[in-house]
Amino acid sequence: DVKVTQSSRYLVKRTGEKVFLECVQDMDHENMFWYRQDPGLGLRLIYFSYDVKMKEKGDIPEGYSVSREKKERFSLILESASTNQTSMYLCASTNYRGEGYTFGSGTRLTVV
Amino acid sequence: EDQVTQSPEALRLQEGESSSLNCSYTVSGLRGLFWYRQDPGKGPEFLFTLYSAGEEKEKERLKATLTKKESFLHITAPKPEDSATYLCAVVNYGGSQGNLIFGKGTKLSVKP
Numbered sequence: 686d687v688k689v690t691q692s693s694r695y696l697v698k699r700t701g702e703k704v705f706l707e708c709v710q711d712m713d714h715e716n717m718f719w720y721r722q723d724p725g726l727g728l729r730l731i732y733f734s735y736d737v738k739m740k741e742k743g744d745i746p747e748g749y750s751v752s753r754e755k756k757e758r759f760s761l762i763l764e765s766a767s768t769n770q771t772s773m774y775l776c777a778s779t780n781y782r783g784e785g786y787t788f789g790s791g792t793r794l795t796v797v
Numbered sequence: 798e799d800q801v802t803q804s805p806e807a808l809r810l811q812e813g814e815s816s817s818l819n820c821s822y823t824v825s826g827l828r829g830l831f832w833y834r835q836d837p838g839k840g841p842e843f844l845f846t847l848y849s850a851g852e853e854k855e856k857e858r859l860k861a862t863l864t865k866k867e868s869f870l871h872i873t874a875p876k877p878e879d880s881a882t883y884l885c886a887v888v889n890y891g892g893s894q895g896n897l898i899f900g901k902g903t904k905l906s907v908k909p
Contacts, residue, residue, distance in 0.1 A: 689840075718896070727901040728841075728884070743896070775840050777897075783888050786831060786897065788840035 688712070691776050691789035698796050704763040706792050708776030715781040717759035719743075719751065721772040722791075728775065734759055735781070766796045799824045803885050803900035810907050813874045818903045820885030821867040830868050831897065832861050833884040841884055844870075875907045 692707040710717065718733040720743075730743030732751040740751050748770060752760040759778075763770055776789040804819045822830065829848050833841035845854045847863040854861050858879065860871040870883055882904045886897040 691840075725901070728886075728897075728899040730896055733896060773838075783828060784846075786846075787843060788833075791838070791840045793838065 689776055689778055689787050689789040691774075691792050693792050694790065696792060696794045698763075698766050698794065700767060700796060702763075702766045702796075704766050704794070704796075706761040706763075706774055706776075706794070708759045708761070708778075708789055709757055710759075710776075710778040710787070711757065712778070712780075712785065712787075713756065714778035714785065715756075716779045716783070717753065718777040718779075719749075719759065719761045720775045720777065721745070722775060723772050731761065768796050770794065771796045799887070799889055799898050801885055801887055801898050801900040803883075803903050805903060806901070807904045808906070810872075810875055810905070812876055812907055812909050815871070815873045815875070817872070818870040818883055818905070819867060820870070820900055822885075822887050823866075824887050824889040824898070826889055828888040830863055831886045831888075832868070832870055833886065835882045835884055835902070844883075872905070875905075877907045877909050880905055880907045 689710045698704050716735050719731040720728045722728045729745050731749050734740045734753040737756050750762045774792045779786045801822045829846050832844040835841045845861040850865045852863050858873050862869045882902045884902045886899045
């Protein structure tokens with residue numbers, strides 16, 4: 686089975702901190718995604734990457750950046766955390782055809 | 798604009814009371830439709846992928862069907878452990894590689 690591992694289940698950070706969320710997949714998938722999930726808004730795409738060092742903006746990229754230095758790892762960076770970035774963050778991966786969509790277990794981030 | 802709408806938002810059933818969840822979609826070209834189950838505080842868990850109208854897939858008490866405009870998730874004789882939020886998502890040919898467009902989900906509660 687594909688495994689997508691997110692490094693932290695719960696994080697509490699202070700406003701203004703730089704925050705790193707890490708995601709690792711073990712099935713050699715080309716595509717990786719970061720979503721955030723909020724009550725009443727559903728899942729929204731922040732950024733995605735279809736190859737090492739490649740990235741594209743999703744629907745809500747403001748306040749975020751990403752890094753993909755290795756195929757298996759995709760990092761989401763909050764440059765200066767704000768309270769409105771308190772959310773559940775979900776990482777996902779697929780092969781280049783968009784098959785095998787698998788999510789990680791999520792990181793619940795609270796910014797205080 | 799590509800869109801996915803799920804109904805109802807919430808559904809309460811008695812154990813053994815069969816019902817259906819609806820997912821209607823408008824996309825420029827459907828590459829695939831996904832159903833996920835999500836438990837509180839966890840990432841979405843893959844259930845089914847459907848690719849073409851008329852296709853059906855089953856897993857235990859769940860059966861997913863697809864038409865050109867909508868998909869149904871039928872739940873037969875549900876049990877309390879089926880309680881979860883069920884998410885529908887589509888991937889289209891015109892969009893970014895493998896980007897899922899999600900509905901807001903149906904929260905299912907099954908009472909014993």
